[in-house]
Amino acid sequence: MSAHAESHDEPIVLPPTSLSSIVLTRIVPPVLFGLFVLLLWEVVVRVNQIPFYILPGPLLVGETLIKDWGSLYPSLLVTVSITLSALIAATVAGVALSVLFAQSKWIENCLFPYAVILQVTPIVAIAPLIIIWVKDIRAALLICAWIVAFFPIVSNTTLGLNSTDHNLLSLMQLYGASRRQVFWNVRLPSALPYFLGGLRISGGLALIGAVVAEFVAGTGGVSSGLAFRILESSYTLQIPRMFAALLLITGTGILIFLVLTFVSHMILRRWHESAIRREG
Amino acid sequence: MTLGDNARRSASVLRPVSGSQPALLTLKGVSKAYSTGVVALKNVDLTIHQGEFISLLGPSGCGKSTVLRLIAGLGELTQGSIAWQDGRNPLAQKTDIGFVFQEPTLMPWATVFKNVYLPLKLRGLSKSEARDRVNQAIEQVGLAGFGDSYPRELSGGMKMRVSIARALVAQPKILLMDEPFAALDEITRFRLNDDLLRLWAEQQWTVVFVTHSVYESVYLSNRIVVMSARPGRVHADMVVDAPYPRNEEYRTSVVYNDYCRTASTYLEQAMTS
Numbered sequence A: 001m002s003a004h005a006e007s008h009d010e011p012i013v014l015p016p017t018s019l020s021s022i023v024l025t026r027i028v029p030p031v032l033f034g035l036f037v038l039l040l041w042e043v044v045v046r047v048n049q050i051p052f053y054i055l056p057g058p059l060l061v062g063e064t065l066i067k068d069w070g071s072l073y074p075s076l077l078v079t080v081s082i083t084l085s086a087l088i089a090a091t092v093a094g095v096a097l098s099v100l101f102a103q104s105k106w107i108e109n110c111l112f113p114y115a116v117i118l119q120v121t122p123i124v125a126i127a128p129l130i131i132i133w134v135k136d137i138r139a140a141l142l143i144c145a146w147i148v149a150f151f152p153i154v155s156n157t158t159l160g161l162n163s164t165d166h167n168l169l170s171l172m173q174l175y176g177a178s179r180r181q182v183f184w185n186v187r188l189p190s191a192l193p194y195f196l197g198g199l200r201i202s203g204g205l206a207l208i209g210a211v212v213a214e215f216v217a218g219t220g221g222v223s224s225g226l227a228f229r230i231l232e233s234s235y236t237l238q239i240p241r242m243f244a245a246l247l248l249i250t251g252t253g254i255l256i257f258l259v260l261t262f263v264s265h266m267i268l269r270r271w272h273e274s275a276i277r278r279e280g
Numbered sequence B: 001m002t003l004g005d006n007a008r009r010s011a012s013v014l015r016p017v018s019g020s021q022p023a024l025l026t027l028k029g030v031s032k033a034y035s036t037g038v039v040a041l042k043n044v045d046l047t048i049h050q051g052e053f054i055s056l057l058g059p060s061g062c063g064k065s066t067v068l069r070l071i072a073g074l075g076e077l078t079q080g081s082i083a084w085q086d087g088r089n090p091l092a093q094k095t096d097i098g099f100v101f102q103e104p105t106l107m108p109w110a111t112v113f114k115n116v117y118l119p120l121k122l123r124g125l126s127k128s129e130a131r132d133r134v135n136q137a138i139e140q141v142g143l144a145g146f147g148d149s150y151p152r153e154l155s156g157g158m159k160m161r162v163s164i165a166r167a168l169v170a171q172p173k174i175l176l177m178d179e180p181f182a183a184l185d186e187i188t189r190f191r192l193n194d195d196l197l198r199l200w201a202e203q204q205w206t207v208v209f210v211t212h213s214v215y216e217s218v219y220l221s222n223r224i225v226v227m228s229a230r231p232g233r234v235h236a237d238m239v240v241d242a243p244y245p246r247n248e249e250y251r252t253s254v255v256y257n258d259y260c261r262t263a264s265t266y267l268e269q270a271m272t273s
């Protein structure tokens, strides 16, 4: 056989993705747009002389962020640590449960509805209960964030484990592969893109869960997170500080999203359709 | 280059015509009904001999894929039996089988090397033990140097070559191919047809090749089994008694044309009956 003779049947040569082109198309436009909106905001606030306790301008928010950094930063750490612990716990539990589901359709049919129930019940509605039951407030917050983050990972990974190319499964059967071999060689890698998609959604949800639960808990003290800073600021009409805390929460969410997107891209870039740049 | 020369020399050895060789497997009264109630096969009798290149030709839905899957042991028979034998001695188990699907069915997350390595890996061979054999198989399908490529970096024809290499590496006695080239363009298909014939001669394979193309079946095989649908059964069994190696000359010859006409007639009967 000779592939070199196949002039019309050449391998597809992919142009390398250059960093500068990504920066130019994906980063510069949104940043410019953001700066424009901030400028507009500042101008509107100044021209209409809106009082800072209604809507502070972005410059004032920035100043407050720097001024109050001493108290905001520890809160940021608290929120981030709850979010990340919840995400890790959700990943471990989610993958474990999906793998269990993959072992038997019966187990899946038995348990999946309860995962759905957990998902559709609003976290604000169960957070008070959890906070009453669990003495340690951080553990309670972690559980709330975990509940919210857990479902996308379970449902996506389960879907992934079940969507293995059935011809590939036939082939494994033909070669006499054991269940273990099928699982490690075919089903798990097939599920990887689905899992990573779920993880990206869960990253954002874990943060939302952590913040919402803290709103419900409403506890103060040294170990409180950003949500409590927002509550506190609203009671005392420190609106710029409220915005500063909000900014930190949003920034954390964006960072989590970017990191997970990057990780997912690095893992899938050589083989998965989602990571391919198509021309034309 | 030596490899190619060898291949050509052995390919020029005249392949035996059907029937003169000992049987490899026998389907006796095979029926298959799916749980949906569809009777995919009814009472199929078929003996496949060692070294045969046999094509299953028939309209879509006549049970060609089902025959292959049953031979491969993927799925239960509803009735009848499939017996394997080595010459006149019956075998307790099926022999080593290679299967090539219509889609290349590669693992997209694995390199060409790892895809081809899979059957040996499942048999417990370590990567270093298997390396030579895997590379040889990759070379035999003309993909030397592509071991580290990922499937999506390859064209359709090249992916199919990888799929063939994966079947090859396990050194099967029988190769089952389910419309393997149907999705490829004609030029690529012709080239793969020729390469397949060369490998067949080289590897001493028995090939069961499913196709719905009269031309492809007459070009490749020394025996054509025409099947008809609803329920799937054998309609005709014809010998294509033209010598190998076959090439463009054969493709344009009178003999080829005659066989094509005969096969077409059978196929038409099968579709109207």
Ligand SMILES: Nc1ncnc2c1ncn2[C@@H]1O[C@H](COP(=O)(O)OP(=O)(O)O)[C@@H](O)[C@H]1O
Residues within 6 Å of the ligand: B034, B035, B036, B038, B039, B040, B058, B059, B060, B061, B062, B063, B064, B065, B066, B067, B232
């Ligand atoms: N897994 C299956 N479940 C139910 N019906 C099937 C299945 N596979 C094939 N069939 C039916 O059996 C018949 C023969 O199918 P198949 O062997 O795929 O035919 P061919 O390969 O000749 O097109 C068709 O009517 C098809 O719909």
Ligand SMILES: [Mg+2]
Residues within 6 Å of the ligand: B064, B065, B066, B178
């Ligand atoms: Mg078919």
